[in-house]
Amino acid sequence: MEALRRAGKAWLEKATHPLIAWFDARRVTPNQLSVTGLIVTLASTPLIATGWLTTGAILFGLGSLTDALDGALARHHAQASKFGAFLDSTFDRIGEGAALVALAVYFANADRNAAVAATAVAMLSGNLTSYVRARAESLGVNCEVGWVSRTERVTIMGLGMLLHVPEYMIYLLAALTSFTVGQRVWHVHRRLAE
Amino acid sequence: MEALRRAGKAWLEKATHPLIAWFDARRVTPNQLSVTGLIVTLASTPLIATGWLTTGAILFGLGSLTDALDGALARHHAQASKFGAFLDSTFDRIGEGAALVALAVYFANADRNAAVAATAVAMLSGNLTSYVRARAESLGVNCEVGWVSRTERVTIMGLGMLLHVPEYMIYLLAALTSFTVGQRVWHVHRRLAE
Numbered sequence: 242m243e244a245l246r247r248a249g250k251a252w253l254e255k256a257t258h259p260l261i262a263w264f265d266a267r268r269v270t271p272n273q274l275s276v277t278g279l280i281v282t283l284a285s286t287p288l289i290a291t292g293w294l295t296t297g298a299i300l301f302g303l304g305s306l307t308d309a310l311d312g313a314l315a316r317h318h319a320q321a322s323k324f325g326a327f328l329d330s331t332f333d334r335i336g337e338g339a340a341l342v343a344l345a346v347y348f349a350n351a352d353r354n355a356a357v358a359a360t361a362v363a364m365l366s367g368n369l370t371s372y373v374r375a376r377a378e379s380l381g382v383n384c385e386v387g388w389v390s391r392t393e394r395v396t397i398m399g400l401g402m403l404l405h406v407p408e409y410m411i412y413l414l415a416a417l418t419s420f421t422v423g424q425r426v427w428h429v430h431r432r433l434a435e
Numbered sequence: 436m437e438a439l440r441r442a443g444k445a446w447l448e449k450a451t452h453p454l455i456a457w458f459d460a461r462r463v464t465p466n467q468l469s470v471t472g473l474i475v476t477l478a479s480t481p482l483i484a485t486g487w488l489t490t491g492a493i494l495f496g497l498g499s500l501t502d503a504l505d506g507a508l509a510r511h512h513a514q515a516s517k518f519g520a521f522l523d524s525t526f527d528r529i530g531e532g533a534a535l536v537a538l539a540v541y542f543a544n545a546d547r548n549a550a551v552a553a554t555a556v557a558m559l560s561g562n563l564t565s566y567v568r569a570r571a572e573s574l575g576v577n578c579e580v581g582w583v584s585r586t587e588r589v590t591i592m593g594l595g596m597l598l599h600v601p602e603y604m605i606y607l608l609a610a611l612t613s614f615t616v617g618q619r620v621w622h623v624h625r626r627l628a629e
Contacts, residue, residue: 324627338559349551357543365532368562375569433518
């Protein structure tokens with residue numbers, strides 16, 4: 242899992258490098274990319290909520306990718322700021338959460354109440370994954386562990402909608418994400434016990 | 436708001452002091468209280484989901500209160516540990532989130548889809564409120580600001596269910612909590628700009 246993730250990240254960094262350089266040449270700032278990414282992601286939510294899953298998934302994927310580029314742009318230009326990093330990670334949470342709100346509405350409209358519950362669990366666990374890490378870091382414990390971090394969650398969501406299997410996707414997402422929370426809590430426990 | 440909150444906290448601390456001393460005499464540890472609080476809170480969720488709002492609200496209130504006492508017990512006994520603080524705040528998130536998952540199911544069963552959306556927004560914003568604070572603290576910025584922190588959110592939820600006005604409650608909660616996220620992001624922006 243870890244090796245796969247690192248390979249994926251390296252590939253993405255290489256594949257998007259020309260784009261990063263293009264943005265950099267046009268003096269686009271990382272924060273502008275963050276804001277644009279969030280706006281595109283938010284634009285996907287009414288589509289998802291009303292069942293336009295394909296177009297919704299494409300917009301959601303584009304928005305998430307834009308938001309993933311801002312960190313790379315910041316590093317490229319040595320513009321990495323504390324507020325930029327804070328804004329970036331907060332916007333990540335808002336974008337992912339908004340897509341899940343939209344999915345909850347979609348499932349509620351389709352009278353899939355078990356899927357509504359799974360969506361809420363996936364949202365809670367996704368937020369907990371990030372919360373546990375931030376809280377651990379505020380206690381001085383590094384916490385980049387566990388099966389599914391934000392990139393995997395967003396990929397699962399995007400693919401599930403694109404392939405029109407939102408229900409399977411949401412059960413898988415809820416299970417994997419909850420498991421990851423357990424992994425992180427356990428990790429913090431062990432580190433702090435040392 | 437701030438003065439009201441401080442007065443409430445002081446009152447609660449005084450009112451629960453005999454209970455804290457009782458627990459302490461029986462060698463109850465703060466972590467045991469955290470776990471008990473979470474179990475009681477989780478026990479409320481099937482009740483809430485199936486519309487037993489009064490009993491659900493009472494159990495939810497009891498669980499949240501138990502979870503609020505663990506910090507006081509830790510201070511009383513000078514048992515405050517890093518992992519205890521971490522566990523406590525993570526359990527707070529899980530308990531509050533689980534009650535909102537239950538409310539989402541309740542609204543979905545009642546075909547109140549707008550309320551389902553508001554529940555998801557309240558959950559997202561509630562998690563963001565905590566996330567923004569933890570993330571800010573990991574950057575060295577104190578972030579105990581904003582109108583509604585966990586105590587207020589839990590009080591609003593408990594009262595709304597107890598008074599059988601879950602829909603009004605969830606719209607109020609979603610609005611107030613989202614506003615608080617904005618307040619915190621703005622606060623971090625100003626602090627980091629200094």
